[in-house]
Amino acid sequence: MRVRRLKQMLLFGPYVVFLITVIICVILFVLIMRENDRMDALEEEIGHITTNQNSLIEKVSSVSSSVDELGSAVGAISRELSLIDIGTYEGKADASARTAWPKKVYLTFDDGPSPNTGKILDILDEYGVKGNFFCVGTESEELRKMYKRIVDEGHVLCMHSYSHKYNEIYSSVDAFTKDLDRIYSLQYEVTGVKPSIYRFPGGSSNSVSRIPMEQFIKVLEDRGITYYDWNVVAGDATNPMLPAEQIIENSLCDLNEYEEAMILFHDLYNKTSTVEALPEIIEAIQASGIPIVPIDETTMPIRHYTRTN
C-alpha cells in the first residue's frame, strides 16, 4: 500500500510541481501586470503634474511679462508727467518773462448806443485813444447819430445784432441772417461805411443758442465778416451799479494774462459807473506804456468758439 502511494507520488509529483509552478507564474504575471498598470497610472499622474507645472511656469512668465509691461507703462507715464511738469515750468517761466505783455489793449463797448456813448467818446478823445463800439439797432434818431460820431472820430463801429434778443436771433439761421442784414444796413446807411466786425450777443460760446454756433459763424464768414469775443471783463454786465473801483480792478488785474487784451465794457444808459471808471483805467494802461488801439486786420482772433471745419 505504502509502495503504491510512493509510486503514485513519484508519478504525479512532477505534474504537481509543474502545476504549482504554473500557478505561481500566473499569480506573478497577474501581479506584475497590476504593478505595470499602477506604474502607467503613476506616469500619467506625473505627466499631468508636469503639464500643470509647465502651464504654471507659463502663467508666471506671462504675469512677469505683464509686470514688465506695467513697469514700462509706468515709466512712460512718469516720463509724460515729467514732460508736463517741464511744460508747466516753462509755461510759468514764459509767463514771468512776459513783462512786455500785453502788447496791445482794446477797449470794447457793447450794447450801445446809449445816453452814455457821448460821454465815453469824450473821455476817449481826452486821452487820445480809439475804442471799439459793438452797437445794436435803435429806433431813436438821436442815438443813431452816435454811429456816425463813432466813425467820424476814428473809432471802430462794429455790429452786435439789431435786436440783441437771444431767443429771436438764435432761433434759426434765417432769423440770425435777417437780424444781421438789418444792423448791417442801418450802420452802413448812417455812416456810409460797410461794417465788417461782429460780436455775438452773449459771445460765440453762449449757452443760449440751441443751434450750433458754427452755423451762424458760417453766415458771417460767407459775408467776410470777422467776429470777436473778449478776454478781460470789466464786470459791469451783471450788476447795473457795480462800483467804479471794482470795474477798475476787474479791468486791470487780468491784463498781463494776454498778449493782446480785449476788455469788455457795456455802454448802456444805467452803466454810469463804467463811464466813471474809464479815465482811471486808461491812465493806468497808458502809464504802463501799453498802447490802446482800435481793432484792425492785425488783431489776434480773440474768440471763445472757433468753427472747426
Ligand SMILES: [Zn+2]
Ligand atoms: Zn450785448
